[in-house]
Amino acid sequence: MGTGAGLRAAGDLPDDAARLCRAAAPPWPEPERGQVMQAILSARHIRKSYGAFVALRDISLDIPRGERHALIGPNGAGKSTFIACVAGQLSGVEGQMLFKDENVTALPPAALARRGIGRTFQISRAFLQMTVLENMMAAHVIASGQWASLSRRIYAERSGQACAMLETVGLADRARDRVADLSLGDRKRLEFGMALVGEPDLLLLDEPTAGMSIKERHALMEMVAARVDAEGRTLIFVEHDIDVVMKIAQRVTVMVRGAVLAAGTPSEIKANDEVQAVYLGGGH
Numbered sequence: 001m002g003t004g005a006g007l008r009a010a011g012d013l014p015d016d017a018a019r020l021c022r023a024a025a026p027p028w029p030e031p032e033r034g035q036v037m038q039a040i041l042s043a044r045h046i047r048k049s050y051g052a053f054v055a056l057r058d059i060s061l062d063i064p065r066g067e068r069h070a071l072i073g074p075n076g077a078g079k080s081t082f083i084a085c086v087a088g089q090l091s092g093v094e095g096q097m098l099f100k101d102e103n104v105t106a107l108p109p110a111a112l113a114r115r116g117i118g119r120t121f122q123i124s125r126a127f128l129q130m131t132v133l134e135n136m137m138a139a140h141v142i143a144s145g146q147w148a149s150l151s152r153r154i155y156a157e158r159s160g161q162a163c164a165m166l167e168t169v170g171l172a173d174r175a176r177d178r179v180a181d182l183s184l185g186d187r188k189r190l191e192f193g194m195a196l197v198g199e200p201d202l203l204l205l206d207e208p209t210a211g212m213s214i215k216e217r218h219a220l221m222e223m224v225a226a227r228v229d230a231e232g233r234t235l236i237f238v239e240h241d242i243d244v245v246m247k248i249a250q251r252v253t254v255m256v257r258g259a260v261l262a263a264g265t266p267s268e269i270k271a272n273d274e275v276q277a278v279y280l281g282g283g284h
């Protein structure tokens with residue numbers, strides 16, 4: 001993990017020191033005005049229709065490498081559709097998607113995952129009866145592609161890696177519990193950890209805190225922010241809790257009816273009259 005260029009300072013330090021740095025950091029600073037960062041993802045004129053219904057009209061946005069970026073907007077604005085486009089899960093998407101300067105338009109999910117675009121998935125029913133550790137090990141086996149050769153040595157290695165990742169996401173003491181017995185917050189931690197196993201450069205989270213208590217939401221997203229920062233990853237997340245957005249995102253894009261209404265730092269978005277009228281003011 002965390003081997004790529006662009007590692008932030010905390011990621012280069014021994015664990016304890018990094019933890020202390022991160023503990024002192026929140027709330028995380030917004031990028032300085034005018035600061036230019038290289039885009040890891042550039043979406044150009046993305047358009048997606050479901051039959052006659054146009055869900056995304058003409059979305060163009062750049063996501064700088066290492067940024068925590070929130071997508072917000074009223075129900076039906078097209079946020080999940082955009083995430084699914086970036087992950088390559090939809091057909092018939094018009095426009096162009098550049099990832100790390102490569103044209104990845106219309107590539108399937110597996111090809112995008114190999115290039116470093118990852119997203120979380122809800123743990124499927126069949127895996128709920130398995131333990132937390134078994135699920136995490138499955139994620140390692142899938143990511144390694146070594147289905148058939150789980151020798152004793154590789155098994156030990158995988159379980160070591162799985163335990164380390166459980167430690168990372170705060171689930172080490174739940175390793176032997178069934179996933180079905182976890183709280184929603186812990187299940188989301190596990191899903192996040194399983195997505196990290198693929199070492200994505202860009203991680204997509206679609207409403208990661210849905211259904212959680214306020215306290216759980218903040219705890220989950222603070223952990224997510226600390227991890228993506230420490231490992232030099234880029235994060236795009238869809239979130240309805242505006243307090244979480246203000247605390248976690250460095251930049252925000254507001255979508256309304258399939259188009260971008262505004263983009264900027266959290267404080268710019270909060271001060272935007274149009275955004276207040278259409279979304280934040282509760283008029284949706």
Ligand SMILES: Nc1ncnc2c1ncn2[C@@H]1O[C@H](COP(=O)(O)OP(=O)(O)OP(=O)(O)O)[C@@H](O)[C@H]1O
Pocket residue numbers: 050053055073074075076077078079080081082
């Ligand atoms: N498979 C589909 N077939 C037809 N219409 C769809 C499909 N998926 C989404 N839509 C429609 O596209 C629009 C955008 O949906 P999307 O889920 O992307 O919005 P959203 O901003 O994520 O909303 P929410 O915050 O409620 O999740 C909505 O009007 C939705 O009903």
